[in-house]
Amino acid sequence: xxxxxxxxxxxxxxxxxxxxxxxxxxxxxxxxxxxxxxxxxxxxxxxxxxxxxxxxxxxxxxxxxxxxxxxxxxxxxxxxxxxxxxxxxxxxxxxxxxxxxxxxxxxxxxxxxxxxxxxx
Amino acid sequence: xxxxxxxxxxxxxxxxxxxxxxxxxxxxxxxxxxxxxxxxxxxxxxxxxxxxxxxxxxxxxxxxxxxxxxxxxxxxxxxxxxxxxxxxxxxxxxxxxxxxxxxxxxxxxxxxxxxxxxxx
Numbered sequence: 001x002x003x004x005x006x007x008x009x010x011x012x013x014x015x016x017x018x019x020x021x022x023x024x025x026x027x028x029x030x031x032x033x034x035x036x037x038x039x040x041x042x043x044x045x046x047x048x049x050x051x052x053x054x055x056x057x058x059x060x061x062x063x064x065x066x067x068x069x070x071x072x073x074x075x076x077x078x079x080x081x082x083x084x085x086x087x088x089x090x091x092x093x094x095x096x097x098x099x100x101x102x103x104x105x106x107x108x109x110x111x112x113x114x115x116x117x118x119x120x
Numbered sequence: 121x122x123x124x125x126x127x128x129x130x131x132x133x134x135x136x137x138x139x140x141x142x143x144x145x146x147x148x149x150x151x152x153x154x155x156x157x158x159x160x161x162x163x164x165x166x167x168x169x170x171x172x173x174x175x176x177x178x179x180x181x182x183x184x185x186x187x188x189x190x191x192x193x194x195x196x197x198x199x200x201x202x203x204x205x206x207x208x209x210x211x212x213x214x215x216x217x218x219x220x221x222x223x224x225x226x227x228x229x230x231x232x233x234x235x236x237x238x239x240x
Contacts, residue, residue, distance in 0.1 A: 017188040068137040071191050078198060081236050085205075088229050092212075092222050099216040109208050116201050 014072050015065035023058035086113050134192050135185035143178035206233050
């Protein structure tokens with residue numbers, strides 16, 4: 001359930017703008033703002049069942065977008081590569097001494113990588 | 121003209137599957153296989169003007185997809201970051217000696233980065 005929220009949150013982040021307005025609204029409130037079905041229904045003045053149906057259509061569309069484009073998968077593969085690079089960089093320090101300029105430069109590289117991992 | 125081909129080639133690579141079949145076909149032949157309008161017309165048995173019109177609609181759709189989703193921009197920013205990281209890693213060797221294990225590890229990191237830059 002929680003995993004589903006994270007997964008569709010990521011898909012929404014990528015493809016949310018391909019949804020129609022009503023699906024975009026319910027998906028945003030559910031996956032990004034973490035409201036319950038009832039809370040979303042209250043906010044939009046529609047039934048809990050209508051929220052459920054809207055989310056179901058939104059999920060179908062998000063799945064179809066990823067199935068057509070596969071861009072989230074590409075991004076996540078890059079992210080995994082960044083994590084591996086980050087780990088290997090740490091290893092560099094353990095494999096032998098680095099001088100202060102090298103340490104400084106390594107720090108900058110870490111920062112670049114962190115920026116990317118966090119922004120995705 | 122050449123830049124336009126590269127730019128729409130990248131957009132096609134990302135969003136081509138959102139085009140309808142006919143736009144997908146002309147865009148693929150023009151942007152990916154580098155055929156001329158006349159050659160595409162001959163291959164599909166349609167006029168040069170019809171190819172032109174189809175490509176124009178395809179470009180409009182690809183532009184709209186990027187404007188909605190902005191994923192190519194995100195990818196290219198990551199790619200720039202990878203290039204910068206690659207440059208800084210090279211700097212590490214110039215800033216001081218590394219032992220053979222560190223050099224080996226650095227080589228692996230370069231390879232990971234090259235794989236990503238080339239696959240995008």
